Amino acid sequence: MLEEKIFLKNDLDKSMDNYEFIGLKKSLGMNSENIVKKITDSGLRGRGGAGFPTGKKWEFALAQESDVKFLICNADEGEPGTFKDRFLLENMPFKVLEGIIIAAYAVKANFGYIYIRGEYSKAIEIFEKTIKDAYHMGLLGKNILGSNFNFELKLIKGAGAYVCGDETSLINSIEGKRGFSRIKPPYPVQRGLYDKPTIVNNVETLATVAEIMKYDDNVYAKLGTEKSRGTKLVSISGDVKLPDVYEIEFGSGTIKDIVELAGGERGELNFVVPGGLATSVLKSDELDVLYTYEDLEEAGSSVGSGGMIVVSKEHDLVDILLNVSDFFVKETCGTCFPCREGNRNIKEILLKLKRKGYKEEYKKTIGELKEAILLAARCGFGQSSVNFIYSVLDKFFHEEVI
Amino acid sequence: MKIYINNREYDMPQDISILEAVKKANIKIPTLCYVEGMEPYGGCRLCVVEVEGSKTLVPSCAVKISEGMKIKTHSEKVRKVRRTIMQLIVASHGISCELNCLTCPKATSCELKTIAEEIGVTKINILPVEKMLPTDFSSYSIVREPTKCIVCGRCIRACSNIQSVNIFTFANRGPNTIVTTFMNEGMGNVDCTNCGQCVMNCPTGALHEVYHIDGVWNAINDPEKVVVVQTAPAVRVALGEPFGMEPGTISTGKMVAALRLLGFDKVFDTNFTADLTIVEEGTEFIHRFKEGGKLPLFTSCSPGWIKFIEHNYPEFLPHLSTAKSPQQMFGAVAKHYYAKKLGVPKENLVVVSIMPCTAKKYEMNRPELVGDVDYVLTTRELAKMIKESGIDFKNLPDEKYDDPFGITTGAAAIFGTSGGVMEAALRTAYEILTGKELEKLDFVGVRGLNKVKEAEVEINGKKIKVAVVNTLGAARKLLEKMRNGEVEYHFVEFMACPGGCIGGGGQPIPTTEEVLIKRMEAIYEIDYDSKLRKSHENPAVKKLYEEFLKEPHSEIAHHLLHTHYVARN
Numbered sequence: 001m002l003e004e005k006i007f008l009k010n011d012l013d014k015s016m017d018n019y020e021f022i023g024l025k026k027s028l029g030m031n032s033e034n035i036v037k038k039i040t041d042s043g044l045r046g047r048g049g050a051g052f053p054t055g056k057k058w059e060f061a062l063a064q065e066s067d068v069k070f071l072i073c074n075a076d077e078g079e080p081g082t083f084k085d086r087f088l089l090e091n092m093p094f095k096v097l098e099g100i101i102i103a104a105y106a107v108k109a110n111f112g113y114i115y116i117r118g119e120y121s122k123a124i125e126i127f128e129k130t131i132k133d134a135y136h137m138g139l140l141g142k143n144i145l146g147s148n149f150n151f152e153l154k155l156i157k158g159a160g161a162y163v164c165g166d167e168t169s170l171i172n173s174i175e176g177k178r179g180f181s182r183i184k185p186p187y188p189v190q191r192g193l194y195d196k197p198t199i200v201n202n203v204e205t206l207a208t209v210a211e212i213m214k215y216d217d218n219v220y221a222k223l224g225t226e227k228s229r230g231t232k233l234v235s236i237s238g239d240v241k242l243p244d245v246y247e248i249e250f251g252s253g254t255i256k257d258i259v260e261l262a263g264g265e266r267g268e269l270n271f272v273v274p275g276g277l278a279t280s281v282l283k284s285d286e287l288d289v290l291y292t293y294e295d296l297e298e299a300g301s302s303v304g305s306g307g308m309i310v311v312s313k314e315h316d317l318v319d320i321l322l323n324v325s326d327f328f329v330k331e332t333c334g335t336c337f338p339c340r341e342g343n344r345n346i347k348e349i350l351l352k353l354k355r356k357g358y359k360e361e362y363k364k365t366i367g368e369l370k371e372a373i374l375l376a377a378r379c380g381f382g383q384s385s386v387n388f389i390y391s392v393l394d395k396f397f398h399e400e401v402i
Numbered sequence: 403m404k405i406y407i408n409n410r411e412y413d414m415p416q417d418i419s420i421l422e423a424v425k426k427a428n429i430k431i432p433t434l435c436y437v438e439g440m441e442p443y444g445g446c447r448l449c450v451v452e453v454e455g456s457k458t459l460v461p462s463c464a465v466k467i468s469e470g471m472k473i474k475t476h477s478e479k480v481r482k483v484r485r486t487i488m489q490l491i492v493a494s495h496g497i498s499c500e501l502n503c504l505t506c507p508k509a510t511s512c513e514l515k516t517i518a519e520e521i522g523v524t525k526i527n528i529l530p531v532e533k534m535l536p537t538d539f540s541s542y543s544i545v546r547e548p549t550k551c552i553v554c555g556r557c558i559r560a561c562s563n564i565q566s567v568n569i570f571t572f573a574n575r576g577p578n579t580i581v582t583t584f585m586n587e588g589m590g591n592v593d594c595t596n597c598g599q600c601v602m603n604c605p606t607g608a609l610h611e612v613y614h615i616d617g618v619w620n621a622i623n624d625p626e627k628v629v630v631v632q633t634a635p636a637v638r639v640a641l642g643e644p645f646g647m648e649p650g651t652i653s654t655g656k657m658v659a660a661l662r663l664l665g666f667d668k669v670f671d672t673n674f675t676a677d678l679t680i681v682e683e684g685t686e687f688i689h690r691f692k693e694g695g696k697l698p699l700f701t702s703c704s705p706g707w708i709k710f711i712e713h714n715y716p717e718f719l720p721h722l723s724t725a726k727s728p729q730q731m732f733g734a735v736a737k738h739y740y741a742k743k744l745g746v747p748k749e750n751l752v753v754v755s756i757m758p759c760t761a762k763k764y765e766m767n768r769p770e771l772v773g774d775v776d777y778v779l780t781t782r783e784l785a786k787m788i789k790e791s792g793i794d795f796k797n798l799p800d801e802k803y804d805d806p807f808g809i810t811t812g813a814a815a816i817f818g819t820s821g822g823v824m825e826a827a828l829r830t831a832y833e834i835l836t837g838k839e840l841e842k843l844d845f846v847g848v849r850g851l852n853k854v855k856e857a858e859v860e861i862n863g864k865k866i867k868v869a870v871v872n873t874l875g876a877a878r879k880l881l882e883k884m885r886n887g888e889v890e891y892h893f894v895e896f897m898a899c900p901g902g903c904i905g906g907g908g909q910p911i912p913t914t915e916e917v918l919i920k921r922m923e924a925i926y927e928i929d930y931d932s933k934l935r936k937s938h939e940n941p942a943v944k945k946l947y948e949e950f951l952k953e954p955h956s957e958i959a960h961h962l963l964h965t966h967y968v969a970r971n
Contacts, residue, residue: 183444334579
């Protein structure tokens with residue numbers, strides 16, 4: 001049976017006095033290029049969902065010449081079924097803070113924000129105290145830990161829009177504008193917050209950075225597979241016996257093994273969403289997929305944000321579809337036409353399906369809409385908003401059986 | 403830079419977008435939210451293309467070309483996606499039996515229709531969306547029908563980026579996103595200047611002017627009424643466009659003939675009162691200049707500009723010329739002088755003006771000015787009336803304006819383009835101040851489409867610094883500079899719309915930069931071809947002073963031809 005591989009979760013923070021900030025201290029003794037190289041070598045990929053190589057992002061950021069650069073920690077976790085960042089913010093805030101400071105130092109940013117989802121009141125409370133204490137202890141502000149590095153960090157509470165997890169919407173939100181995505185290019189790394197180069201990293205990414213920098217050799221790179229290095233926090237919910245956040249080494253087990261690790265399914269398993277509602281589902285007979293970026297991609301799905309949802313057969317599929325569709329219709333920002341109108345129309349079709357029963361043409365129309373949204377939407381939200389719905393339709397709905 | 407478009411090699415300049423490159427290769431990519439000259443917005447996603455190496459399609463408006471880039475503009479994938487998006491747009495556009503294309507104000511200039519055809523959408527598989535949003539009738543100038551709005555944000559960007567007026571905003575989220583005014587107060591209750599640039603930029607019929615067509619028909623059909631019409635300088639170079647004529651075709655004679663055929667009793671020219679404005683405003687400038695009055699003097703004929711300064715820069719109001727605009731001067735002269743001359747009671751003389759402008763509808767309703775003019779028709783509305791009457795505009799023989807308000811000068815004609823008022827004023831001010839004849843009439847420095855133009859003129863050994871500004875965005879910038887003491891002028895001309903009245907909010911759509919240039923050239927052509935090119939030499943104006951007004955700035959001239967302003971902050 002699969003065992004949890006503990007790398008990131010190795011020591012839950014007790015108090016800041018006991019936390020040693022080893023990774024940060026080591027980093028402050030290194031130059032930016034070496035830190036970026038170490039992160040690049042570790043193979044760490046962004047844990048927000050898109051999976052962009054962290055080292056590469058930092059390289060771009062470091063290459064930007066600007067009087068001011070910003071570092072933003074994206075803690076606007078909002079994907080249904082995803083709660084691993086909340087676990088980190090509530091249980092390991094010092095490690096998150098440590099990662100933020102290291103990242104800022106590495107890309108030469110002197111100002112930073114942590115943007116926390118407004119609904120995470122406990123995490124906000126904890127992190128507010130963490131920042132206050134950090135200033136007190138010389139971890140933030142001028143000449144951090146006696147170095148010549150200065151860094152100011154501020155906490156921003158999100159106002160409750162899922163799309164603000166998209167980095168450009170998040171930047172607009174910090175600037176006090178509507179949480180609409182921005183047109184890309186330019187990318188935030190080129191022109192982000194207040195038109196300055198801005199690096200946006202996910203909570204888990206930054207916490208992992210702190211841990212990677214702790215070790216002299218690159219222990220992280222030795223974990224996982226060639227293409228999917230290290231470990232990943234997986235938040236499992238739905239019809240399992242022990243829903244929780246688990247740390248899984250890439251390639252150490254299959255989706256089925258992870259479900260087992262979480263105590264096994266409750267009721268008769270129907271399908272699993274491996275990475276949050278922006279990813280495609282895997283049917284009960286498709287769960288032998290190894291948990292890696294490449295294997296999941298080959299199976300037509302994705303690691304996503306790590307929000308694994310297990311769904312048993314006792315739930316009505318049409319209700320689930322309507323529920324999910326409703327979420328995407330409510331949360332699309334409304335700027336780009338394919339996402340705004342496409343999602344609205346998908347919901348209309350699903351309502352028809354609910355009233356009149358399934359017809360093959362529904363799948364065809366939703367398929368066309370999916371294609372347009374996936375290929376032409378302006379941000380990651382839109383591009384992934386139809387994956388779940390279409391995959392459920394595709395895998396479970398056929399005219400002859402319904 | 404070498405790139406490939408649809409498997410063909412092209413050599414392109416650096417630092418241009420895919421959209422621009424493709425245009426240079428004579429291929430058209432459909433766009434809806436994109437507006438030339440403004441930052442790309444990337445909302446409609448119709449301009450997406452396939453770029454080798456990219457997983458998703460790429461918005462051609464926002465992405466710059468790079469060395470060796472391989473672009474496919476109309477691949478199967480691209481065409482399919484475009485068709486789906488276009489279907490979604492059409493479905494969201496509120497088309498029903500009540501709201502169909504036949505009755506839409508933009509029926510002949512609808513971009514949705516054009517693009518749907520270009521993309522090849524022949525049927526809509528998607529249910530139309532009923533938005534059930536009320537129409538905004540709160541403004542004297544502009545009507546907003548949110549049901550037809552496709553939320554492309556072009557009005558918002560025109561209002562903010564070009565005009566810096568910012569009356570529009572997005573509200574709500576997702577499919578409920580709408581364009582609205584501050585607190586949904588309606589266009590008549592916010593700081594709208596009525597300039598109509600939102601109407602010019604709207605691709606659908608969601609924004610249009612308040613129609614005066616019915617009122618005008620009623621007046622014409624009323625046997626009790628004597629209906630006179632005046633035509634603004636910028637209308638004559640644009641009116642041909644809705645009839646398929648080239649932009650910049652001078653159709654003054656056909657316009658006069660058409661107006662007579664419509665049933666107007668007298669057809670007059672606003673140019674006449676443009677000359678009168680110059681005499682009054684020029685005299686005002688000379689007074690202020692000689693006697694140390696408030697300088698710089700600001701022109702006051704653009705009603706969009708007037709409302710803008712009233713809302714935003716009331717401390718500068720004393721700089722405004724008190725002269726009424728040519729439209730209002732015409733109304734006052736017609737009602738108080740011409741009616742008497744005809745022996746018609748004032749109430750039975752109806753004054754209609756044909757304007758390139760939506761703000762003129764607001765201007766005629768201002769409490770200080772109400773009563774001078776009864777109806778304002780935009781260039782577009784006049785075209786509709788001519789069409790409705792079955793008049794074959796293109797083939798009409800030219801006719802001449804009626805006397806006495808048909809005698810005008812080239813100086814008045816150039817009022818229609820940015821810099822014209824200034825040039826006309828300088829021609830007059832120079833001759834009056836120096837007592838000498840001006841050798842070179844053309845002040846080329848104030849011409850052209852630049853948003854701010856500056857010139858220096860030497861009069862009696864003194865250097866007079868003038869500036870000419872078009873668009874309210876540029877006006878704001880200049881006023882800020884003036885507030886900070888960074889610039890000093892003696893005389894400044896302000897026009898609310900790009901290029902001045904030729905780009906006014908009541909002009910035919912589309913009004914692109916190319917169209918503006920053609921209209922502008924036509925305006926200067928009219929000036930060159932005029933026998934009289936200085937306002938103070940207009941014999942009819944001279945006669946009006948002799949018979950009625952006595953002299954510039956006389957008591958009666960003050961009473962009828964001047965006005966005052968209101969701080970609205």
